[in-house]
Amino acid sequence: MNILKKSTLKSLWVFHFALSPCNNCDIEILDALTPRYDLERFGIQLVGSIRHADVLLVTGVPNYKNYKKLVELYEQAPKPCFVVAVGTCSCGRGVFKDSYNSPCPVDQLVPVSAYIPGCPPKPEAIIAGVVKLIKALSK
């Protein structure tokens, strides 16, 4: 593994984008970033701007008001940028599958690298998902 790839995997900066979720997943994501779970020891940081991000964390179901925003945000991110879908809603729309206001799931809008199901997933599950993403990318 060359040094550039290794440093990418050792310092994933996360931008958190909420696609109108019920906020449970967002609370669990914030939990995962607290000192108790300490994601900084893997080099993971929450950043405020999509231009700084390597990982785009998506929670919630796309609806007609915001699905174009997700595509726009993904296009603004400097590549390589990995999308991680957190929660059942963003993995496969869950109970909103046949909803009148949801056009399509997240993975039809942008390429998703990892799915973390759960309603909401525990912080441990989110960390396990990120570790799986890192393992898959290092191959």
Place this chain on the structure above:
Amino acid sequence: MSIIYYLIFPGFVFTTIFSMIVCWFDRKLTARLQWRKGPPLLQNFYDLFKLFSKEVVIPDSANKTLFVLPLIIGLFSTVLVATIEWLVIILPQHSFVGDVVVVLYLFMIPSIMFMISSAASGNPIAMVGVSREIKLMLSYELPLVCAVLVSIIKSGSIRFVDLMKISAFSSVSEIIALVVAIICFHAKLGLVPFDIAEAETELASGIFIEYSGPLLGIVRLTRQILFSTAPLFIITVFLFKGSWWLLVIKYILIVVIFTLIRNVNPRLRIDQAIKFFWFIVFPISLLGIILALLGL
């Protein structure tokens, strides 16, 4: 010879590695204060390599020359500050008349360059950050110059070698000036109570919002080198007297003070910061000058 000084030994290569280690110490101490494990030693190197391997996104609304060029000028001037500081400490015969003034000017250049560059990005949030940075700079520069003036009055010279002969603990005015200088440098480095222009949760990184990939890498490198050079400046102006191992302890103590202040304070509003500097810190630094002129 001066090219080697600038690019390799006390200059670019050495300062980069040194500042990475100092910033790792800062992050690790922060982590321990929050009862967590903290990043590995090479974390800052990983961050930098990653940023330099990423894509650059320059917004359509940006003036491209003004967006990119100031960052490079800022990095060069920061490296120049670090080179002058290290040369003065290691080889004191390289000190020249007026080098204190030169270093004070060069310390201002990175902030000015960040302002020009992010004002050229055309992002409204970046503009808010720029206006805050200008106000912050107007508030902290004057007390800082007054604090350095105390040392200049005490030693009667504007060369680092003469300033290095005096000690902060010899007089009241020097102690006042030391405290003022530490607070002003805290604001200059943009650390937490004064990270008003950056304000990650409020302005989404403010003046740094539009930088991506290598440009963000240059910004981070500049700020890290500033962080590792500011304690050197404080030591050479106020605290140099003593043996070399005492210098190392002083350096570590100043970094620890910076880290502690940034970990126990919440972010100030811009008006609170200006009031703090103009009506509390600046009168104190004036008092320091008066005491120094009276010989105390």
